[in-house]
Amino acid sequence: MKGFVWPVRVYYEDTDSGGVVYHANYLRYMERARTEWLRSLGFEQDALQRAGVVFAVRSVMLDYLRPGHFNQLLAVSVSVARRGRASLTFAQEVYLHESEELLCTAHVKIACLETTTFRPRRIPDEILAEFARDR
Amino acid sequence: MKGFVWPVRVYYEDTDSGGVVYHANYLRYMERARTEWLRSLGFEQDALQRAGVVFAVRSVMLDYLRPGHFNQLLAVSVSVARRGRASLTFAQEVYLHESEELLCTAHVKIACLETTTFRPRRIPDEILAEFARDR
Amino acid sequence: MKGFVWPVRVYYEDTDSGGVVYHANYLRYMERARTEWLRSLGFEQDALQRAGVVFAVRSVMLDYLRPGHFNQLLAVSVSVARRGRASLTFAQEVYLHESEELLCTAHVKIACLETTTFRPRRIPDEILAEFARDR
Amino acid sequence: MKGFVWPVRVYYEDTDSGGVVYHANYLRYMERARTEWLRSLGFEQDALQRAGVVFAVRSVMLDYLRPGHFNQLLAVSVSVARRGRASLTFAQEVYLHESEELLCTAHVKIACLETTTFRPRRIPDEILAEFARDR
Numbered sequence: 001m002k003g004f005v006w007p008v009r010v011y012y013e014d015t016d017s018g019g020v021v022y023h024a025n026y027l028r029y030m031e032r033a034r035t036e037w038l039r040s041l042g043f044e045q046d047a048l049q050r051a052g053v054v055f056a057v058r059s060v061m062l063d064y065l066r067p068g069h070f071n072q073l074l075a076v077s078v079s080v081a082r083r084g085r086a087s088l089t090f091a092q093e094v095y096l097h098e099s100e101e102l103l104c105t106a107h108v109k110i111a112c113l114e115t116t117t118f119r120p121r122r123i124p125d126e127i128l129a130e131f132a133r134d135r
Numbered sequence: 136m137k138g139f140v141w142p143v144r145v146y147y148e149d150t151d152s153g154g155v156v157y158h159a160n161y162l163r164y165m166e167r168a169r170t171e172w173l174r175s176l177g178f179e180q181d182a183l184q185r186a187g188v189v190f191a192v193r194s195v196m197l198d199y200l201r202p203g204h205f206n207q208l209l210a211v212s213v214s215v216a217r218r219g220r221a222s223l224t225f226a227q228e229v230y231l232h233e234s235e236e237l238l239c240t241a242h243v244k245i246a247c248l249e250t251t252t253f254r255p256r257r258i259p260d261e262i263l264a265e266f267a268r269d270r
Numbered sequence: 271m272k273g274f275v276w277p278v279r280v281y282y283e284d285t286d287s288g289g290v291v292y293h294a295n296y297l298r299y300m301e302r303a304r305t306e307w308l309r310s311l312g313f314e315q316d317a318l319q320r321a322g323v324v325f326a327v328r329s330v331m332l333d334y335l336r337p338g339h340f341n342q343l344l345a346v347s348v349s350v351a352r353r354g355r356a357s358l359t360f361a362q363e364v365y366l367h368e369s370e371e372l373l374c375t376a377h378v379k380i381a382c383l384e385t386t387t388f389r390p391r392r393i394p395d396e397i398l399a400e401f402a403r404d405r
Numbered sequence: 406m407k408g409f410v411w412p413v414r415v416y417y418e419d420t421d422s423g424g425v426v427y428h429a430n431y432l433r434y435m436e437r438a439r440t441e442w443l444r445s446l447g448f449e450q451d452a453l454q455r456a457g458v459v460f461a462v463r464s465v466m467l468d469y470l471r472p473g474h475f476n477q478l479l480a481v482s483v484s485v486a487r488r489g490r491a492s493l494t495f496a497q498e499v500y501l502h503e504s505e506e507l508l509c510t511a512h513v514k515i516a517c518l519e520t521t522t523f524r525p526r527r528i529p530d531e532i533l534a535e536f537a538r539d540r
Contacts, residue, residue, distance in 0.1 A: 011305055013298045013427055017420035017475045023192040024166075024418065027159035028283045035281055035341075046341040056202075057158040062195040067253070070422045071305075071316040118202070146440055148292055148433045152285035152340045159283065163418045170416055170476075181476040205287045206440075206451040293462040294436075297429035327428040330467040337461075337523070388472070 003079035004040060006033035007097060010072045020067035026104045027060065030092045033076035034110075041130045049115050053124060058087065058109040066103050073097040080131055086120045087111045088131070138214035139175060141168035142232060145207045155202035161239045162195065165227045168211035169245070176265045184250050188259060193222065193244045201238050208232040215266055221255045222246045223266070273349035274310060276303035277367060280342045290337035296374045297330065300362045303346035304380075311400045319385050323394060328357065328379040336373050343367040350401055356390045357381045358401070408484035409445060411438035412502060415477045425472035431509045432465065435497045438481035439515075446535045454520050458529060463492065463514040471508050478502040485536055491525045492516045493536070 016022040075097045082089040094104040112123045151157040217224040229239040247258045286292040352359040364374040382393045421427040480502045487494040499509040517528045
């Protein structure tokens with residue numbers, strides 16, 4: 001249902017003095033999940049970089065529904081909402097691992113770039129092929 | 136033109152191994168600017184908290200146009216795009232201080248909450264009055 | 271040999287434009303490992319806080335031996351080097367998970383405080399008893 | 406007395422749910438101050454990098470005396486405690502800007518490295534000359 005899911009624990013470093021997870025940190029959680037999703041498909045980003053492929057965030061839409069708290073175990077989902085030739089848009093959710101209560105939802109658009117020039121480039125076919133299989 | 140503007144220097148802590156400012160950090164920059172804008176209007180957030188008023192980010196729309204780099208001096212603008220009774224939407228931009236080249240634009244919706252219950256509450260009148268003056 | 275060990279993956283958020291793990295982040299890794307070590311002994315820090323017990327870092331000695339890099343899997347060890355009535359000193363290491371190459375070593379002194387007053391207090395007996403068993 | 410001093414404001418991003426500045430963030434504050442101190446001497450680190458010179462933290466000794474809190478204005482001092490051919494040791498303090506109450510003291514040893522090989526190298530003479538003048 002939720003596609004790929006990655007667990008994330010909330011440590012002190014993630015919270016702020018409001019007693020909740022600092023809002024920018026959900027973007028970090030979501031990138032961890034995307035990295036692990038890529039890894040689960042067989043793609044290591046350091047190897048991709050050496051092969052000339054790097055991914056960069058182009059836009060983000062985030063809705064914060066409920067605050068996360070210190071020591072909670074969260075789950076971060078990853079699913080591909082739209083697949084272009086040089087970009088991917090992910091739908092991602094962050095929720096409480098146990099109750100599945102939703103904390104944050106997002107759409108994150110990622111562009112595929114050349115490592116050195118930072119110019120847009122086609123997503124390599126072997127990656128697209130894996131994405132197609134990932135449903 | 137740009138309303139309130141706050142300078143931000145890019146340190147090592149802000150960058151990633153892609154050689155650019157890590158994407159989540161623009162949200163931190165934008166919050167610094169909103170905090171300083173509130174201060175410039177005479178409102179200290181720790182005093183507001185003690186008075187029962189806390190602000191929380193409800194949603195974010197971010198577009199990344201160009202990467203920021205180590206040691207650059209950035210500028211972060213703050214202007215109120217929409218003013219509700221219990222929420223504010225800010226239009227914010229991050230650009231290079233010198234060339235004014237735009238790096239990132241955002242809309243950030245902030246809700247006004249009661250400090251203890253985290254329930255939505257009206258923005259205090261004295262703050263709304265200041266916002267009205269801030270054009 | 272190494273006592274408790276916790277795996278940590280290096281994500282983009284952890285690196286800087288020097289291409290390596292940002293030096294302050296090793297402190298975050300070490301706290302994650304101490305938190306998980308406490309959990310492995312049956313102590314959840316949010317429950318401890320509600321029971322009036324909070325831990326705070328008092329001093330740190332850190333040696334950086336080799337840089338960590340993006341996408342590496344690290345391991346962080348935790349062992350109690352010295353046990354006082356109101357403080358604990360941990361010896362911690364961060365090394366590459368696979369090769370066991372050492373990146374960083376540290377001594378971290380933690381004080382036990384009362385949650386509300388932030389005054390030093392004795393470490394609760396049930397925790398000390400568990401520590402004694404943890405060799 | 407305190408040598409170079411750099412002001413740092415505590416934002417939400419810097420605090421944790423214990424209500425205080427997260428301990429690892431003092432290392433970020435100290436690096437900001439060292440960067441600004443270098444800049445005040447006429448050295449921009451991005452230019453130094455292009456000239457083959459990069460600085461890396463080798464060791465840290467930190468004592469945490471009192472917690473910092475949200476919205477406080479801090480001051481971070483920088484003074485050179487020991488000057489070697491390929492390394493510098495800084496004595497740094499973080500204190501409340503207004504009351505000068507001390508929060509954190511540290512010794513930070515920095516090595517001078519070649520940008521590409523990451524091998525230790527002599528600190529360039531023009532930098533050493535400036536350091537000598539900085540008393």
